[in-house]
């Protein structure tokens with residue numbers, strides 16, 4: 001169900017071999033076509049922490065939009081928006097531009113599952129074991145990838161402003177000997 005976000009009518013929700021439900025292309029999607037725009041309510045880090053104590057896995061359905069700020073469900077604990085159900089892949093066919101827009105990184109055929117790399121929006125995460133099946137699968141996704149030059153290079157152009165800002169800030173810090 002779409003509650004507060006926009007998703008292309010070329011997409012549909014269906015069971016995924018990766019994890020639970022996922023979002024799939026029903027029609028061919030062109031490179032750089034907009035697939036989804038996340039909406040919702042803005043939460044602070046403290047609010048997300050508090051909500052995740054009350055609602056298990058709450059923080060797995062928020063997206064970081066700036067250091068210390070998240071976008072999430074309008075009413076925590078209610079039904080998820082379909083756009084909260086894109087699965088992670090270490091070799092994704094979608095990428096994030098800005099903070100809330102998902103676009104196609106390549107031409108996507110009807111029937112393909114639509115995925116993005118969760119570490120392209122997050123700089124901290126509750127670790128999970130990835131089952132994306134990609135040859136370059138990182139195994140455990142824990143929100144630390146943004147610090148790695150290889151990751152930054154592989155996802156150049158598809159890193160959220162939140163991640164870009166974290167990289168910029170880390171570069172400003174004094175180097176440890």
Ligand SMILES: [Zn+2]
Pocket residue numbers: 089090091130131132133134136137138139
């Ligand atoms: Zn993976």
